[in-house]
Amino acid sequence: MKLYLLYNATFYTFQPGQPTVQALAIGNGKILAAGSVEETEAALPLRAKRFNLNGLTVLPGLTDSHLHLQHYALGLQYVDCETPTRAECLQRVTQKARNTPAHTWIRGHGWNQNVWEEGFGNAVLLDEAAPNHPVYLTAKSLHAAWANSLALQAAGIDQNTPDPPDGRIQRDESGKPTGILFESAMTLVEKVIPEATLPQVRQAIEAAQPHLWSMGLTGVHDFDRRQCFMALQELEQAGLLKLRVVKSIPLENLEEAVEIGLRSGFGSPWLRIGPVKCFADGALGPQTAAMLQPYEGSSTDTGILFLDSEEILEIGQRASTSGLSLAIHAIGDHANHEVIKAYAQLRQYEHQENRPHLRHRIEHVQVLHPNHVSLLAQHDIIASMQPIHATSDMDIADRYWGERARFAYAFQTLAALGTRLTFGSDAPVESPNPFWGIHAAVTRQRHSGYPSPEGWYPQERLSLQQALEAYTVNPAYTAGRENEAGKLQPGFDADLIVLEEDPFRTPPQRLYEIRPLKTMIAGEWVWER
Template sequence: MFLLKNAKIYTQHKPHPTTEAILIHQGKILAIGQTDDLLNFNPSPTEIINLEGKTILPGLCDSHLHLAYLGKYLNAVNCETPTKAACLQNIRERVQKTPRGEWIYGHGWNQNEWTEGFGNIQELDAISTEHPIYLTAKSLHAGWANSKAFELAGIYSNTPNPLGGKYERDENGQLTGILYETAIFELEKAIPQPNHLQMAELLDLVQQHLWSYGITAVHDFDRIQCFKGLQTLEAQGKLNLRVLKSIPAESLDHFLNAGIISEFGSEFIKIGPVKLFSDGALGPQTAAMLTPYENQPNNYGNLLLTAEEVFDFGKRASSNQLALAVHAIGDQANRIVLDGLEKLRHYEKQNQLIPSKHRIEHVQCIHPQDLQRLAKLNIFASVQPIHLISDMEMADFHWGKRSAWTYAFKDLQNSGATLIFGSDAPVESANPYIGMFSALQRTKQNGKPELGWHSKQKLDLETILNAYTTNPAFAAGWSESIGSLKPGANADLIVLNEDPFHFPPNRFYNLKPIRTMVGGKWVWQSEVFE
């Protein structure tokens, strides 16, 4: 049993929002309160740590990321460069260090940031035709590959486009090297996959990376291989990250046949919602819109689901106590998904089913007429504030006046919707303090635009912390054990030198914890306590 004393503790527990000491025993919070009271607790603490005025918060939750992709990204070639030439140079340098025949993986390119726009297959072939090269876009909704990668994947100029995806071709019908949406999965089938032991090792590195940001829980949206790796890591006694693991739509039948329901699992892994995609993304202009993209009169984006299909998936899921998590970026996609979920709520009520914890992932651009519907239908708004920093100029350029209802955090809050915040890592950094900064300021890190992009959508810090702690804990069925610091909860917490409530909002991206605790164990530290 040990005591953390002389701290500024924000508990996220409404009956006792702040305190100065916390007593921990066998991985749980035994008591919170005044130091003198806890020193006299029976039995008394055997270890006392004086935090000398430092701040304690509950461990943070990233409500939308991709663990295995993040692991790959940590070892990937950096393609998030200001110019295409810089990206190609990074690839060239990695090729020079890599044995022939081995895959070169890179991530982060965004053609909207490059003067020349998209890359092409010839540019990658000029670097190597003996290494398969595959580079994922920052959005993870597009890819760029060389001839060797296409060859190994069995994709040629006459290969039909997969359902919901596209192999881009030039005017002569030849592959350009660019793939969209589900087409990237077809190419990725050719990439050697790590076995469950290798995946567990990769995920161990990822959890250490996340601890350094004070993230102690996540809602993961990777695939089954990641699930196997997580189970292996837990069996090895090494998993110290609480994971709500989503079910890929293509794996739904396996889970239904096994009778597995949402929130089933262990102390560290719980089964989450079934993940569906209703559209693409803003970057490649595949997000489904009600009206065309600016300067592209024939482009409405890619709608991948109808309302009836959302309902059909949802009916199968809800009937078996599983929830839906539906990716929706564009205003048309959000409307279609809400139409399907509205029908699903009626179905649940008619059939006396327990209402599932359905959610929409991203809710990036939502028409004002649809704003009230999430709260009315009790749908979680799972959004990633950090995207705003990268997307504000693209949204203005491609969506024009519709950008006014993009990343509408305040409007969603005012509507009564429950906000849960994440990063979409590795699409963006997993650093939650950049996300907090974005929701507080709505500017880039250079402070532009000066008053904030659509500044009326700024949020206060209390709301933001709820979206990183108590709200995602509720969405995962973990309200009693994580998300707040209260007696009986798991001792998942972080220590900071600074008090976020007395820290300049325009410098929030500089915040970082000095220690992270999971289940009463210090799992990460940058500073040793005396």
């Protein structure tokens, strides 16, 4: 049995009464005692191991509250095409082909022809790099892709293939496809790439864990689907799941879940059922997020609302008969308002039925009408937000939303009103590195310092304490695990990260550089640099 002491570090506990301690006693994957070295030693047998942490800093393990685990994990197996030269990218494809059975698809991501002196690639070059594999490499922008001849063949793309609506097949002078595909032409290939099998997904997730640990993540709230859930169960049963996972249920499975009687929170400390996930609108980039007023520069375009408050209420009532909470994607101020209205009615319904508040959440909450900012706290709605989106998207937010961007990614406004914020990355859309999110929330700047020394809408900056709580205490609350996770406190999960530098003493502009030295999950050192 593993019983031991960690001492000689600053342990930030996130317990209000005792913000730091000098030592932790750990046993059976849980924190046994937190306090002075003397106090914690008394909780342990004489022969228990002692780990001197040499004055380092310890935080509770961090949780990403919005991530697509399967897609992130599979993406890690793609060839990294973000190379200084095209030649190097091709070399990596050659390398990958050597380690991949012939005729298996090779995927890659991240190229940018503007960075490459040689410009765009073509199918012939890729054929040389990997003559026996279909190859498909997406551009960093995700608006273009580079395929080889086997991939084009598999998709049935030749000189007779017309450009699809909203897409273009790049062609040479003779009309022959070059291998570069734009926009909807990409789907011609994507739809013929075989889906990953369950063993592949399981293996990819297993292999992704060290990447997440290395960034300080000990938990995730996942928004992928059935296959991901099955892979996670297999990993847990094999003792290979070393990540606390909250697994959402897609709306399409709501009826099945209710028929079985599955509740949010059912499961183990490793893997548990989360909320039912649905979509109220689209996204900012393609201007499909549902807005109350037209996008800047348009007099009519207000995006697309997928679900109005009545439809959401109906879903919510059905889900709540089974104790299932909701997580609803809402980007635009209109979509957010519809979700808030539905949740307000759902709170009344819960009250009438004499049921407790479920941990309902809105995913993204990207822009709110000023009249609605107070409603999340009022109706006990969790704001699940991705700070990195604020800094990635600030320019297009300004462009499309104009002055409405004042309450875009409005972290501090919401927090000051008493809203519970829980943070994530939406990986693989963005990096899951939580310190990138923390940096974005605290500085409202990109790593470069852009756009200004104060950051974008600096009144929305959070304190470091607030940002860290949104990665620790609040995700635990959101998952219904507030009495066993998210703090360094007796009886809680021994999930923690050891840092070389104290983030409370790090200049905010450098927070994104932090990476843990070591990560512990359930009392086990799962990762060391």
